[in-house]
Amino acid sequence: MYMKRKIDAYLDNWKNDPERKPLIIKGSRQIGKTESIRHFAKANYYSVIEINFVEEPKYKMIIENGYTVDDLIRNISRIDPSKQFAEGRTLIFFDDIQAFPDIATSLKFFRLDGRFDVICSGSMLGINYRRITSNSVGSKTDYQMHSLDFEEFLWAKGYDSGYVDEMLVHMTKLEPFSNLDTSIWHSLFLDYCILGGMPEIVRGYIEKDTFEGSLELQRQYIIDYKDDVRKYAEGLDQTRIINVFNSITPQLAKENKKFQFSKVSSGARSKDYAGCIEWLSDAGIINICHCLNFPELPLKGNIDTGKFKLYYSDSGLLVASLDDEAQDDLRARKNLGVYKGALYENIVGEAIVKSGGDLYYYKREDSTLEEDFFMRTSNALVPVEVKSTNGRSKSLRTLIESDRYPDIKFGIKLTSGNIGFADNIYTFPYYCAFLMKRFLRYISNE
Numbered sequence: 203m204y205m206k207r208k209i210d211a212y213l214d215n216w217k218n219d220p221e222r223k224p225l226i227i228k229g230s231r232q233i234g235k236t237e238s239i240r241h242f243a244k245a246n247y248y249s250v251i252e253i254n255f256v257e258e259p260k261y262k263m264i265i266e267n268g269y270t271v272d273d274l275i276r277n278i279s280r281i282d283p284s285k286q287f288a289e290g291r292t293l294i295f296f297d298d299i300q301a302f303p304d305i306a307t308s309l310k311f312f313r314l315d316g317r318f319d320v321i322c323s324g325s326m327l328g329i330n331y332r333r334i335t336s337n338s339v340g341s342k343t344d345y346q347m348h349s350l351d352f353e354e355f356l357w358a359k360g361y362d363s364g365y366v367d368e369m370l371v372h373m374t375k376l377e378p379f380s381n382l383d384t385s386i387w388h389s390l391f392l393d394y395c396i397l398g399g400m401p402e403i404v405r406g407y408i409e410k411d412t413f414e415g416s417l418e419l420q421r422q423y424i425i426d427y428k429d430d431v432r433k434y435a436e437g438l439d440q441t442r443i444i445n446v447f448n449s450i451t452p453q454l455a456k457e458n459k460k461f462q463f464s465k466v467s468s469g470a471r472s473k474d475y476a477g478c479i480e481w482l483s484d485a486g487i488i489n490i491c492h493c494l495n496f497p498e499l500p501l502k503g504n505i506d507t508g509k510f511k512l513y514y515s516d517s518g519l520l521v522a523s524l525d526d527e528a529q530d531d532l533r534a535r536k537n538l539g540v541y542k543g544a545l546y547e548n549i550v551g552e553a554i555v556k557s558g559g560d561l562y563y564y565k566r567e568d569s570t571l572e573e574d575f576f577m578r579t580s581n582a583l584v585p586v587e588v589k590s591t592n593g594r595s596k597s598l599r600t601l602i603e604s605d606r607y608p609d610i611k612f613g614i615k616l617t618s619g620n621i622g623f624a625d626n627i628y629t630f631p632y633y634c635a636f637l638m639k640r641f642l643r644y645i646s647n648e
Contacts, residue, residue: 203404203405203409203588204237204241205234205350205354205357205358205401205404205408205409206354206358206375207234207238207350208243208351208353209227209238209347209352210238210242212345213238213242214242214420216343217246217319219241222319222343222352223341223343224309224312224313224319224321224322224323224341224342224343224615225312225320225321225322225342225343225344225345225346226299226306226322226323226342226344226345227321227322227323228323228324228344228345228346228347229323229325229346229347229348229486229511230324230326230349230485230486230487230515230516231325231326231426231427231430232349232400232401232402232426233348233349233399233400233424233459233486233516234347234349235323235325235346235347235399235602236297236323237401237482237508238293238347239297239321239323240252240295243293243295243321244586245426246272246293247292247293247319248288248291249285249286249287249288249291249292249293249386250292250295251278251285251287251293251294251295252295252297253294253295253296253297254277254298254299254333255296255297255298255299255301255302255305256296256297257298257427259301259302259600260281261278261302261335262302262304262348263281263540264275264277264278264281265304265305265307265308266279268312268333269307270311270315271307271308271311271312271315271317271318271524271592274308274311275287275339275388278541279499286363287318289317289318290317291319292317292318292319293319293320293321294312294318294319294320295318295320295321295322295323296321296322296323297323297324298324298325299320299323299324300324300325300326300371300434300503301324301635303524303600306322307323309322309341309342309347309373310340310341310477312341312368313341313342315557318391320523322342325430326485326486333579338569338599348399348515348516348555349398349399349400349401349515349516349518350399350401350404351399351552351553351556351557351636352391352394352553352633352636353366353399353636354399354564355394355397355399355404355636356390357389358404358405358408359408361391362411363365366637369622369634369637370388370637370640370641370644372570372621372632373500373621373628373634373641374641374644376567376621376622376623376628377632378617378620378621378622378623379620379621384620384631387631388618388631388632388633390633391631391632391633393407393496393530394516394517394522394527395546395549396413396416396502396532396533397413397416397518397522397544398420398514398516398518398519398521398522398535399517399518400420400423400518402419402515403416403419403420403518406419410532411556413533417519417521417522418531420518420519420521420522421480421522422524423518423519423522424519425521426520427447427485427487427519428444430485431443431444431447431481431485432539434485436479437536438477438478438481439478442451442467442474442475442478443478443481444467444480445466445467446478446482446512447482447487447488449461449465450512450513450514450520450523450540451465451520451523451524452465452489453465453512454511454512454513454520454541454544454547454548455541455544459509459511459544459547460493460509460511460565461479461510461512463475467528472508479510479512480556482512485516486511486515487514487519487538488514488515488563489512489513489514489515489551489552490504490511490512490561491510491511491512491513491551491561491563491575492507492509492510492560492561492562492563493505493506493509493510493511493563493564493565494506494562494563494564494576495560496564496572497564497576497583497585497601497607497609497610498583498607498608498609499578499583499609501560501576501578501583502560505562509565511561511563513547513548513551513552514548514551514552515544515547515552515555517549520541520544521545521547523543528541528561543590544560544588546588546590546616546632547574547588548586548633549632550574550575550586550588550616550632550635551575553635553636554575554577554586554635554638555640556638557636557639557640558637558639559577561575561641562575562576562577563576564576570596570597571597571600572597573585573586573587573597573598573601574586574587574588575587575588577638577639577642577643579613579642579643579646582609582610582611582646583607583609583645584610584612584613584640585597585598585601585602585613585614586613586614586615586616587613587614587618588616588632589615589616593615596613597613597625598613598627599625599627601613602625602626602627603625611626611627612628613626613627613628614627614628614629614630614638615627615628615629615630616629616630616632616634616635617629617630617631617632618631618632619631621634628641
């Protein structure tokens with residue numbers, strides 16, 4: 203069973219571009235990169251040359267005579283004479299190139315030659331990406347892939363794009379969802395929160411119509427990520443990276459979610475963990491939410507580098523890291539307990555990143571003013587508050603109403619309730635988080 207992904211449309215557009223360059227698809231392990239590339243290749247090419255540098259390290263020898271296309275094809279065919287190189291009808295797929303970043307040097311030659319299309323991919327590309335980029339500057343196009351977002355999850359459940367379009371119409375027209383719609387979307391969203399977006403887990407849930415085996419797979423992914431630390435974290439303290447990873451869940455459970463190194467290890471300081479956070483981010487395992495110096499535009503360059511929150515790149519990792527008692531509460535009684543705020547914040551942060559945004563928050567030191575996330579339109583800064591309870595949004599109101607923050611004209615509040623609008627605050631259900639960027643684009647155009 204192939205599940206429709208957003209990269210499908212991107213790959214079709216790439217193929218139809220006469221000026222296309224070799225493509226590098228980035229993303230963490232097990233998010234479906236290879237499956238999507240194979241699905242696309244089967245439908246569009248007469249011949250597909252797939253080379254995996256982890257499973258078949260012998261192919262690292264193909265550059266021994268140089269990087270020209272003729273040299274590479276000659277050496278590939280020498281290793282496997284059955285491979286067919288039909289000009290204009292062949293895709294060369296270099297997989298797991300993190301194990302052989304030197305192959306990126308060949309992309310400039312494929313770009314100039316033009317006879318064959320090339321796609322590269324790998325599960326830990328972020329770690330070696332500076333080297334890959336320097337070897338292929340100007341000769342490639344990058345695409346960042348993620349695990350399934352809620353829209354892709356809905357597709358997998360049989361809800362086509364028409365349903366998503368209808369959800370967006372409700373948001374733009376401020377029309378509350380019916381009780382039936384609310385019940386359906388909320389139930390599916392909770393399932394998505396529990397499962398996360400890893401394709402193998404979602405596929406099992408769809409095919410069996412149960413959660414059977416999902417927790418075991420989620421926990422195996424955590425083991426695999428820690429194995430990746432031991433395998434790829436060269437020149438860094440691997441134990442410290444794993445300690446940071448292990449500390450994310452308990453720190454998210456606290457009211458103050460700012461990441462504190464002192465909670466990782468007694469007496470720990472930020473300089474002791476230089477590079478650890480960046481490594482986990484480059485590996486695609488976590489999303490970093492930076493603290494703004496002041497809530498104003500522009501966002502980049504306006505951050506306090508010493509303050510940040512850490513979220514998992516996929517909520518399934520957060521769920522898998524919960525203790526057994528919390529698992530029982532979550533799965534048997536749908537009670538998130540102390541992790542409720544953490545899970546919903548993680549999901550919203552994940553939705554922002556998967557829609558192409560970066561993560562920012564704000565905490566004013568001399569008051570209780572704090573805001574979970576910020577997005578933007580062409581001319582406005584938009585605070586986003588994630589409410590795990592139905593309490594008042596004091597900070598959100600202050601940011602909108604105070605003259606101190608002229609870039610902020612309105613805000614968004616995500617809750618367990620329905621659609622609403624009052625005091626320049628748009629209220630949407632959690633399950634609409636993946637549509638926020640499209641909603642803001644609509645607001646900006648209007």
